[in-house]
Amino acid sequence: MDNDPYFTAGELARIFGLSKQALLYYDKIHLLTPDFIAENGYRHYSIHQYLDLEIIVNLRKLDISISDIKEYMKNRSAENLSHLLNKKYDSCEKTIHSLQEIEGSISHIRHTLEEDQKLPVDQIFIQQQEQRFLHRESLKSVKSGKDRISLFARASQDAHSGFTVLERQVGWILTQEDYLVKGDTINSSAYYILYPPEISPSCANTVLPSGLYCHAVFKGSFYEKGSALRDRLLAFLKACHMTPCSDIYVLPVENHWFTKQSDHYLTRLFFAVKAQKH
Secondary structure (H helix, E strand, O other), rough: OOOOOOEHHHHHHHHOOHEEEEEEEHOOOOOOOEEEOOOOEEEOHHHHHEEEEHHHHHHHHHOOOOHHHHHHHOOOOHHHHHHHHHHHHHHHHHHHHHHHHHHHHHHHHHHHHHHHHOOOOEEEEEEEEEOEEEEEEEOOOOOOOOHHHHHHHHHHHOOOEEEEEEEEEEEEEEOOOOOOOOOOOOOOEEEEEEHHHHHHOOOEEEEEOOEEEEEEEEEEHHHHHHHHHHHHHHHHEEEEEEEEEEOEEEEEOHHHHHHHOHHHHHEEEEEEEEEEEO
16 A cells, blocks of 8 residues: 555654654544554554644644543534634633632732731730721630630631631630630630731621720740730730720731741730720
8 A cells, every 4th residue: 555645653743743652542532543554553644634633733732621622523613613712711711710819819928928027026015907807706615625626727727718728817816804804815715717908708797996906926826925925915004004995816927837836936916905094
């Protein structure tokens, strides 16, 4: 048989910049079958297979799936090609949107990390704070430490919120009575998710009003440093003639994500304050 009109697998692969293994794979999945295989095992492709491969290669460059290409090759038409391209276009739009969301998340996390580096460590101070939104869940009915950790973990990892754990600041709440009066650093009354200032998510159920807030930023975990910090806070408030007027919010700023050593954690505590009445 005169083989001049035919392409060998090697020739066809070189034309399209493919490997011969790719042609073998296309044959295996019945996407592109050689016109005939010679007695010596060489595969030979006609001009029709060349034209088919041109379609396959260029659709693959558009990252169109093999299954969609196989379907199209069975039913070629301008209408079906338009449908195929529209389907891929819609997929690209979704991918772009998803990547933009990831880009936005990373941008926010990077900004938060930069701002955290500016926090005045081992200081207590009062400053004006803008309104913030949070989701708050009570822990009063939860008795065991394990159950508290489980609830806290679920809040941190909630996949339905649309935020990663690094975007949502998750902390816990103590009442004034428990912490500032009794010195209790263990029995938090609730956990909370604090959202970025520019966001008012539908899942938020509490508003932190704008106003004066007392802040304390310190190295270490709250459980280890909370008792000593309480005495400093009370002395500071007395010297400033201020009194607390909200629950106490504890917020891990740098935790196990940043270090394995709890004494290297960075924690922020804050609560609303007002001037004492004389």
